[in-house]
Amino acid sequence: FALANLYSLTSIAYPAISCGANHFPPQEAAQVAIESVRQYSCNVKDVRFVLFERPIYDVFVKEWTNYSQKINQAANTTTTTTGERDRFRIASQSSLVSIRNCILCDEQQLPANREHLCTKCSESTRSMIFDKFLQRLCIAAEISFHELEKACKLLKPILNYYPLLYTPIQKFDQSIHPRDSAAEYYVQNQCNKEFRNTMPVAIVGDGNCFYNTFLKLAGAGTTTEASAVTSIELRARNIVELVLRINEYKTKYEPLETILDKFEDYVRKEMVHDTHFAAIWDLLSIPTVLNIDVISVYPKVNGDSDLHYQMLNVKRFSPLTSNETINDKQSKVDAPKTVRDVKLLFSHCNKPLKLGTVIQNWMPNHFVPLLNL
Ligand SMILES: [Zn+2]
Known part of the structure; x- marks a missing residue:
C-alpha cells in the first residue's frame, strides 16, 4: 500500500x-x-x-x-x-x-x-x-x-458423474493370474483350512496394494470404463465415504478401536497421499464404496493372543447401511443373487524365516486377494 x-x-x-x-x-x-x-x-x-x-x-x-x-x-x-x-x-x-x-x-x-x-x-x-x-x-x-x-x-x-459398478471375479485363472508364492505359504500354513482351496494373486507392492487388489478383481460387467478406474480413484472415493460418515463408522466399529489409528490424523497424514499404505480404516469403507462384502483373512503367525488376528481373521465387512437402504430391503429381495465377496489376505512380501524360529510381532505389509481354485 x-x-x-x-x-x-x-x-x-x-x-x-x-x-x-x-x-x-x-x-x-x-x-x-x-x-x-x-x-x-x-x-x-x-x-x-x-x-x-x-x-x-x-x-x-x-x-x-x-x-x-x-x-x-x-x-x-x-x-x-x-x-x-x-x-x-x-x-x-x-x-x-x-x-x-x-x-x-x-x-x-x-x-x-x-x-x-x-x-x-x-x-x-x-x-x-x-x-x-x-x-x-x-x-x-x-x-x-x-x-x-x-x-x-x-x-x-x-x-x-462417474458411476462405479463393480463385480469382483471369484475364480482363479492361471492363464491370466500370477500367483504370489509368499502369500501362498501363509495361506497353506497359517490360515484357516477353509482357505486352503484358494490361490493368492500377485499384486504390485507400490504402496497401493490394498486398492490394486480390488482393481485386479474388477471383472466383466464392472463399470463400462473399467480400465480407467485407478487406485487413486478408489482412494479418493474411500476418503469421501469415511470423512463424511465418520461417526457412523466409529459407532459401528467401536469394538475395533484398539487396533484403529486415530482417524483424523490418519486420513490427513497418510490416507490422502497416493501410494501411502492403507490401514484398517480403508477396509471399513471399501465395502460401501464398491457395494461388496470383504472377508478378511489374517494369518496366525503371532499366535492366539494377537489382537489383529482375533479381530481380523475370517471377518466379514459389509456395506454400511443407512436408514434409507434398510427400508429398501424389501424391494431388493427379488434381485438376482450374485456372489459379491472379496477375500482379502493380510500378507507379507516375504515368507517368514523357517527353522522354527519364533517370529515376534509379525506385521503384515502387503494385501493380496484370494481366488477360488
Ligand atoms: Zn474445471
Whole structure:
C-alpha cells in the first residue's frame, strides 16, 4: 500500500501472502490483509484478493464476512463515520460466492448450463479427474480436518458423474493370474483350512496394494470404463465415504478401536497421499464404496493372543447401511443373487524365516486377494 499510495495507484491485487510455501496460517493472513486494507488503502479504490486455492479462498471469505458484519454492526450503532461506511462498500457473503467456479479446478467459471464441472474438466479423462480430486483433498487436509471435510462435501457431486459398478471375479485363472508364492505359504500354513482351496494373486507392492487388489478383481460387467478406474480413484472415493460418515463408522466399529489409528490424523497424514499404505480404516469403507462384502483373512503367525488376528481373521465387512437402504430391503429381495465377496489376505512380501524360529510381532505389509481354485 505504501507503494500504491506513492504512485497514486487506484487498484491493486492482493494474494494470500506467505500462505503457500511458507505455510503462514491463512486465517491470520486474511486478518492481516483485511486490516491493512482498512488502515492503509487511502487512494486505492479497488482491492482484489487473488486466491488460488479453494480452502484459502474459503478462509478469506469467512474472515471478510466476519469483518463486514462487524463494520455493518458498528455502522448501525453510528460509531463509524459516513466516510468510512462509503469507502467500505461491504460485500455480503452471498455476492462473494455468487461467482460460480468449477468445483474441481476452481479456475474456470462455470457456463450457465453446468452445475459442477467446467467444460475443460468435463473433457478430461476419468483418471485425470480423480488425480485432481485427490490433489484437492490433499491440499485441504494440510490445513485441517475441517477443511478436508468441506472439500469432501464440495467435491462429492463429481462421484455421481462417474458411476462405479463393480463385480469382483471369484475364480482363479492361471492363464491370466500370477500367483504370489509368499502369500501362498501363509495361506497353506497359517490360515484357516477353509482357505486352503484358494490361490493368492500377485499384486504390485507400490504402496497401493490394498486398492490394486480390488482393481485386479474388477471383472466383466464392472463399470463400462473399467480400465480407467485407478487406485487413486478408489482412494479418493474411500476418503469421501469415511470423512463424511465418520461417526457412523466409529459407532459401528467401536469394538475395533484398539487396533484403529486415530482417524483424523490418519486420513490427513497418510490416507490422502497416493501410494501411502492403507490401514484398517480403508477396509471399513471399501465395502460401501464398491457395494461388496470383504472377508478378511489374517494369518496366525503371532499366535492366539494377537489382537489383529482375533479381530481380523475370517471377518466379514459389509456395506454400511443407512436408514434409507434398510427400508429398501424389501424391494431388493427379488434381485438376482450374485456372489459379491472379496477375500482379502493380510500378507507379507516375504515368507517368514523357517527353522522354527519364533517370529515376534509379525506385521503384515502387503494385501493380496484370494481366488477360488
Ligand atoms: Zn474445471
